Amino acid sequence: MDQFLPEEIHHLRESVIRFMETTVVPEMGNHEEQGVFPRDLILKAGEAGLYGPVFPESLGGSQMGFLAMAVVAEELARLDIGFSLCHNPQGMTCPYTIYAGGTEAQIKRYIPNLLSGKHIGCWALTEPGGGSDALGNMRTTAKRRGGSYYLNGSKMFITLGDQTDTGILFAKTDTNAGAKGVSAFIVEPKKYPGWEARPVEFVGLSQSLRSCEVFLDDFEVPEENLLGEEGMGFRYAMHAIQAGRVSVAARSVGLARACLDEAIQYVKEREVRGKPLANYQFTQGMIADALVNIESARLMTYHTAQLMDKDLPANRLSAQAKYAASLALKQAAGFASELFGGYALAKDYRIARLSSYAHVFLVGEGAPSVQRVLIAEDALGIKKADRHVTRYTNPQGLAMEL
Numbered sequence: 443m444d445q446f447l448p449e450e451i452h453h454l455r456e457s458v459i460r461f462m463e464t465t466v467v468p469e470m471g472n473h474e475e476q477g478v479f480p481r482d483l484i485l486k487a488g489e490a491g492l493y494g495p496v497f498p499e500s501l502g503g504s505q506m507g508f509l510a511m512a513v514v515a516e517e518l519a520r521l522d523i524g525f526s527l528c529h530n531p532q533g534m535t536c537p538y539t540i541y542a543g544g545t546e547a548q549i550k551r552y553i554p555n556l557l558s559g560k561h562i563g564c565w566a567l568t569e570p571g572g573g574s575d576a577l578g579n580m581r582t583t584a585k586r587r588g589g590s591y592y593l594n595g596s597k598m599f600i601t602l603g604d605q606t607d608t609g610i611l612f613a614k615t616d617t618n619a620g621a622k623g624v625s626a627f628i629v630e631p632k633k634y635p636g637w638e639a640r641p642v643e644f645v646g647l648s649q650s651l652r653s654c655e656v657f658l659d660d661f662e663v664p665e666e667n668l669l670g671e672e673g674m675g676f677r678y679a680m681h682a683i684q685a686g687r688v689s690v691a692a693r694s695v696g697l698a699r700a701c702l703d704e705a706i707q708y709v710k711e712r713e714v715r716g717k718p719l720a721n722y723q724f725t726q727g728m729i730a731d732a733l734v735n736i737e738s739a740r741l742m743t744y745h746t747a748q749l750m751d752k753d754l755p756a757n758r759l760s761a762q763a764k765y766a767a768s769l770a771l772k773q774a775a776g777f778a779s780e781l782f783g784g785y786a787l788a789k790d791y792r793i794a795r796l797s798s799y800a801h802v803f804l805v806g807e808g809a810p811s812v813q814r815v816l817i818a819e820d821a822l823g824i825k826k827a828d829r830h831v832t833r834y835t836n837p838q839g840l841a842m843e844l
């Protein structure tokens with residue numbers, strides 16, 4: 443698959459695999475067993491440059507671009523899906539929102555610490571009322587008093603919300619102005635009171651990297667931590683989600699590849715009626731279907747990432763890539779689970795955990811129905827997906843004028 447990719451991307455993939463196999467995979471088992479957050483491993487991943495591809499060297503990135511980011515995300519997910527959850531907070535949505543809307547001072551102050559893994563990030567949009575209609579369901583408010591904003595409300599499923607040093611959170615500064623009433627804030631929960639994060643008890647997900655319900659009780663944000671201007675927050679959120687979709691699509695592809703690899707290994711060993719499961723044509727059909735759909739989704743993801751590297755419109759394509767990748771993942775996880783029979787539910791088998799995460803990547807950054815609406819409205823000429831002028835790269839480190 444890498445033959446048509448630039449050589450530097452191929453080398454990057456190899457170095458990520460080496461890093462994961464020697465540094466992360468051998469350690470994550472212990473962290474999971476004890477429920478310990480892998481701050482040390484995130485720091486090492488930051489030092490190894492895993493969070494930096496879409497950011498310039500002046501901020502601690504490598505400026506290799508979205509294709510490089512997609513390849514890193516894919517391999518992280520393939521090799522340790524739980525650990526890969528920190529990819530967005532450290533290297534995509536959280537720093538990328540600051541990159542898109544921050545002042546030069548904010549960009550320089552916060553992004554390098556996230557990319558290096560010294561600070562833990564989070565990106566908080568979803569609320570308990572529902573994530574698909576994040577705007578309609580947003581109840582969290584921010585009111586200005588003196589030199590600070592005070593935030594009240596709650597957020598749901600916020601990954602690493604219990605560990606955050608520097609995060610992005612969206613709240614309404616004007617409850618009557620629709621999308622123009624939403625503002626984005628750089629939040630620092632360890633510095634200011636009023637932030638309480640409770641990990642959600644998920645079935646089958648990591649005990650080490652948790653997603654949380656976050657309660658905000660007059661949580662303080664100094665006014666210099668407003669991102670851009672009041673009312674620009676929803677624009678920033680949509681821009682970051684669009685870029686983040688490529689990361690989710692890439693991680694879906696990586697996870698789907700992991701499911702398929704597990705299935706292939708298992709069916710070669712497991713015997714039914716005296717011969718390996720692999721010898722049956724129904725099994726072969728499942729392997730072939732999964733493989734073809736994964737490869738298609740992978741090509742769509744890479745293609746979208748390449749367009750973004752050229753600052754070409756990619757909103758429709760990122761929705762298509764995310765949709766295709768999440769369906770390929772759902773299919774691969776479903777087939778693999780079917781082939782594992784009852785063992786697909788046993789904790790000792792990796793496929794049980796991979797299948798639980800398949801659901802996360804199906805709904806995260808926009809459920810399939812949400813992607814279908816965007817894709818179909820574009821096709822029918824109802825609403826063009828690429829109607830806004832969009833930039834993805836920002837080498838000068840200035841606000842992107844979205």
Ligand SMILES: Cc1cc2nc3c(=O)[nH]c(=O)nc-3n(C[C@H](O)[C@H](O)[C@H](O)COP(=O)(O)OP(=O)(O)OC[C@H]3O[C@@H](n4cnc5c(N)ncnc54)[C@H](O)[C@@H]3O)c2cc1C
Nearest residue numbers: 565566567568572573574599600601653805806807809811
């Ligand atoms: C492990 C995990 C980590 C997460 N991390 C974060 C995070 O760090 N930050 C963050 O902000 N969010 C995060 N999320 C939230 C995630 O983005 C939301 O779960 C997702 O947006 C869906 O929102 P919801 O779960 O409230 O489902 P709902 O919005 O209630 O949607 C449920 C279902 O309704 C259907 N539906 C929705 N809209 C439509 C429509 N227009 N037409 C037809 N059908 C529709 C779909 O089938 C959809 O799956 C995380 C979620 C999980 C599970």
